[in-house]
Amino acid sequence: MPTLIDLFAGCGGMSSGFRRRGFDPVLAIEFDLAAAATYAANMGADHTIWRDIAAVDAREIPRADVVIGGPPCQGFSNLGAKDVNDPRNQLWREYLRVVTAAYPQIFVIENVDRFLRTDEFALLLDQVDGGALAGYSLAYGHLNAADFGVAQSRKRTIVIGSRIGPIDLPAPTHSRDPQSGLPARRTTRDRIADLPEFPSSTQLPDATVEYFGERVPGMFKGIDLHLGRNPTPLSRQRYDHIPPGGGRFDLPEHLLPRCWRDKPTGTTDVMGRMRWDRPSHTIRTEFFKPEKGAYLHPQWDAAGTHRVNRPITHLEAALLQDFPEDYLWCGTKTQIARQIGNAVPVGFAEAIAGRVRRALEA
Template identity: 30%
Template structure:
């Protein structure tokens, strides 16, 4: 019995919907899952997704155009274990109009369609926390009702990335569904995070080149200074995606007045009204995790240097390893990083899913003996 179990090689396969640059998939791949299909309609993101994988399964397509016949052909060739992904968040976001009629709000219905056709053992849907209370919780309740109706035990939780070792105070809601004919009455228990796991911005990026001082943008400034830097460096010998943003001297002078962890409101008003600088601009706190990395990259400054962070520094704060290369223009790269699910957070969720799948596998083996 034990010998038989040891000879079994698990082959858990996933589909990643609205995959972006691939942070969600990367976390699951780190935990041993294999990606069979990744869909996003943005070419730049798919180019990045495929660039970083030998198995280039990313497809640039509108999810509405990936019809059921094509999906059935895929699952005929692949035993899909799970579906992961985060429908575009613009309609749900706490930032912006929060338009209840935004067409993008219904994109999760395409996610529902994939789950209904594929019938994976589990699914994970990620989104911004604004989804929880938009329209008095209508979207949250609808997601739970629809997937429960398909036979899934659904639970959700708002997770703070910094509690899981990601150097960023990013909050996102995760819905996890376990197929009840596989897991019976088991509901997913989220991995426990804690503020003691937090990594500060300086701990995250202090080994990267000091660009204000003219360091070569591709050469590490120091050896890894801590476990997080060692983890991010992986097998990298050089630093990629690390092009500096050139600010005017006036802008750099104004940034220089903002203290470590402070905002532009901490300096005299005369300095920032001259150029109508956004009052939300702030400098990273060297002793704390970063605020949420966004898609525009211009709302926060390096904790020490007088500039916005580079793409690589932003990717570090998102927990992408240094050998993960982002394709496209610099603006596109920033957006890809900002849209991503932090891989280290995804990995910890994947590890908990793995444990549940192993229990099911063991039970099946016992029944077959």
């Protein structure tokens, strides 16, 4: 089995996809305790380091066939300040330090779509031209998770570095074009239609587990994460006016908050409702707040006889991120939501892993 190092491992979405393709994780590094505990619960604690990557000594880094990871991207995300000097933008340098120490045959970087237009990416290219990555060839571009069997539209930058010959990015396996000859994209219905429409609880079970000498909430799985909320009557009125594919512009004047009334353009997806027969919008870390995006449950009929006026649950978000229903989770509700929103969809990672595995075997 080819060996794998996962940096900024989060809750293990990327490693899960690579394990499905037969990779053996030998090291994972994650700074957030709850995320590291979730990773360890599913992948094993024996190779998991809960620590700042900058504090991991080169002597702790084994050789590995492949290094993967997504350095935190808030500094140049479309949702962030886009500050080149943001310290979070420097963490990819730590990624390169580990690549130098592990000397893998292949490395993979996953990041936000605009990463290719940043100064940090330009500096990454410089490292290939006589720097720390001399000897590696790079393939990079934008891929959408929905094109690889994930029921979510999530456009990301993927960089594959190889010192065993050029490796192309994986080709799409699904398409929204019926003339393409590929299977249709998977839909929201495919992943969450069988779940109860009305969650029975708003709280996680009262349980804790110990990892790395610390106790954290957990472990939770399946219906434990199917958590409802208690929206105000005003919020429920707003939800009731939003049809599938709609958003804040569907609200009548008397239900508009002042901030939206004074902003007649932009932020088009907030207070949005999903569609059953399309992939979901990108699942972010605050998917439980409809004012943050298109996160209302897709069930809504024009007659008003069958409407589910609530945001998606943690379980629904995890399934749309392509995690299995029996995946184990550690942390508070907010911590688990952050893990879900920051994860690489498992099926997306699996498609990348398949391309990498074929290159190694060739």
